[in-house]
Amino acid sequence: MRFSTGTAFLISGALAGYVSAQQSLGRAGLVPVANELRWQQARVNPKDPYTVYAIGHFSADGFLPPPATSLFYLRNTDEDGNTLRAECAYTFAGAAPQSRWWSVRIGNSLDAVTTLTAGDAILSGDDQLKIGIARRPTPGNWLAMPQVSNLQVTLVMNEPYPLAKNAKTTPLPTVQKVECE
Amino acid sequence: MMGRLFWPVTALFLGAAFHLAYVLFAPSILFHRQLISLTGNAASNTFFLMPPETQAKLVPAATAKDIVGVCLLDLAQGKVVFSANVPKSLWTLSIYSQSGQQIYSINDSEAGTTSFAIELKRAKTFLQQVTGKAEPDDAGQIQNVGWHADVNDRQGIVVLWVPVDDAARRGALEAALKSTTCEAKG
Numbered sequence: 001m002r003f004s005t006g007t008a009f010l011i012s013g014a015l016a017g018y019v020s021a022q023q024s025l026g027r028a029g030l031v032p033v034a035n036e037l038r039w040q041q042a043r044v045n046p047k048d049p050y051t052v053y054a055i056g057h058f059s060a061d062g063f064l065p066p067p068a069t070s071l072f073y074l075r076n077t078d079e080d081g082n083t084l085r086a087e088c089a090y091t092f093a094g095a096a097p098q099s100r101w102w103s104v105r106i107g108n109s110l111d112a113v114t115t116l117t118a119g120d121a122i123l124s125g126d127d128q129l130k131i132g133i134a135r136r137p138t139p140g141n142w143l144a145m146p147q148v149s150n151l152q153v154t155l156v157m158n159e160p161y162p163l164a165k166n167a168k169t170t171p172l173p174t175v176q177k178v179e180c181e
Numbered sequence: 182m183m184g185r186l187f188w189p190v191t192a193l194f195l196g197a198a199f200h201l202a203y204v205l206f207a208p209s210i211l212f213h214r215q216l217i218s219l220t221g222n223a224a225s226n227t228f229f230l231m232p233p234e235t236q237a238k239l240v241p242a243a244t245a246k247d248i249v250g251v252c253l254l255d256l257a258q259g260k261v262v263f264s265a266n267v268p269k270s271l272w273t274l275s276i277y278s279q280s281g282q283q284i285y286s287i288n289d290s291e292a293g294t295t296s297f298a299i300e301l302k303r304a305k306t307f308l309q310q311v312t313g314k315a316e317p318d319d320a321g322q323i324q325n326v327g328w329h330a331d332v333n334d335r336q337g338i339v340v341l342w343v344p345v346d347d348a349a350r351r352g353a354l355e356a357a358l359k360s361t362t363c364e365a366k367g
Contacts, residue, residue, distance in 0.1 A: 008187050013192030025204060042241070047281070052204060055281045059208035062215025063241045064340065069286055070242045098270055101344045103244050115244040119346035125327045149193065156242050158270065158344065159288060162199025 025060055028053035033073065038081070039155075039172050042072040057092040070158040071099070076150070077096070078177045084151040088180040089134035090152065094173025097127045099157035108142050114143050129173065135181075140162055209280060214241070218339075225255035227362040228263070228339075232357060238339055247280075247344045248354055252363035254337040257305040259366060263339055264298040266360040268353070272343040277302070279334035287328075296326045300366075301339075304331035339363060 019078055021022060028050065033039045044054040044065040058065040066072040084090070084106075097118075108114030116131060121141050123129055132138025133153070135145045153175055219235045222314070228250055242248050254261055254276075265274065274292075276285040276299075282300065285299070305313065343358065345351050350352035 006191075009192040010195055013195040014199045016192075017196035017201075017216075018203055021198070021200045021203035021207075026207065040277065044283070051282070056204055058241070059212035059281045061190075062212055062219075062237060062238065064275075064277055064338065065281055065283065065287060066241055067197035067273065067340075068283055069275075069288060072241065087271060105244065113245075117244060117246055119344065121245070133317055156240060158273065158342075177334040 011069045024053055025056045027057075029055075029057035029065070033172065036172050038079065038175070039073045040075065042066055042074060044068075044104065059160045066156075067173050069159055071160050072087045073157075073172060074152050075175065076152040077177050080177065083176070085151065085180065086145055086147045086149070086151060088136075089132065089138075089145070090179040091178055092129075092131040092133055092173055093176065094129060095170065096123050096127045097155065097157045098161045098170055100159035100161075102155065102157045104131060104143065105154045105156075106151060107146045108148050108152065114146055116141055116143050126166075132178075133175075134178070190214045212281060214275075216236065220251065220253065223253060225253045225336075226261050226363055227267040228240065228252045228361045228364045230339075230358065234267055240342060246348070247342060248351070248358060250343075250358055252339040252362075254301060254339060255365070256301065256332055256336070257335050260300055262298055262362075262364055262366050263298050264362045264364075265296065266357060267292075267295050268343065268357040269295055269342070269356070270343065272341065274299075275340045275342070276330055276332070277338045277340065278332055279336040282333075284329040284332060284337075299330055300329050301329045301332055301337070303335065304333050314350060319359070333336070 010047060028178045029044060030040045030042055033041050042058075044051060044058075048054065055065055078084060101118050103115055103117040105113050105115045121129060121131070129141070131141040131143055133145055135147075155172065216239070219231070219239050223226060223229055229252075231249045231251055235243040236243050236247070237245055238252075240249050271289055273286065273288045275283055305318050341358065343355060343360065345353055
């Protein structure tokens, strides 16, 4: 079968439109966090003229967009910039999230998620939160490491206090690698 | 010269059309498919609690430990009244349009009550606003049910999220929420 020049142009035009749409949706809805290299914030800014892309980013994965009353942070690397791996253990540490409710999760975006919420966690006396993320139980707060690929840590602050919205005054927790098996 | 440019320009326009069509329509089709798989054959305008294992796949701010109640709105037949009975704890009620845009949100501290109603109706289009007759007695037709919200689309989703601070309280919280209703009022 031979394609004419016109057909080749039309196919490549349609393909370019499809690929660019996929890539635009994949990148939309995630914004870098000021002063936080490793964290990204998932959000929909209704004043943004490209809101349709941000909403589409979540809808295409079957999710409702994060509500405006929540701060939704995620990362897939440790402090050294290495991708999170299921065979490693990590420490999630920082100031307790400044919100009325919060949750920390690890897993991939679809399944195999383990969760620790404000109702389960033990804070230290100076209001610090430390969570061991590992396959085996760790002392204090523990998140079981799911045995999946494409791991990401998610921090959701529901009903955050005004201070929490400023990353300069309230830095986000760190994720430090402890060891790998 | 013009002949040489015809196919590249046509390809450019076709690419832009594909791009826009995909961005505008594909996400809502994929979302609708996921919604059906998560909610099964749940009827429209009915409030129900989602199974804990699936709720986080729809509401990203929720975990399996929380309680998530949902009403799939269908405003084609007219107004829908969402009458909430919520526990005395943290909760958030969000209303999303069919396209996934959050159009209304209220929480426990803003509401200041554990029992309230929201009347939801379809927003008038720009054309309806311009061409429609003035409704002199519109204010008189509004029933005194509580708050009101206009939804841009024919369909939408109401999500009531309640975190559970103690697993032993889950049953009591669920029982409190089950008296919440979502009904079409014609």
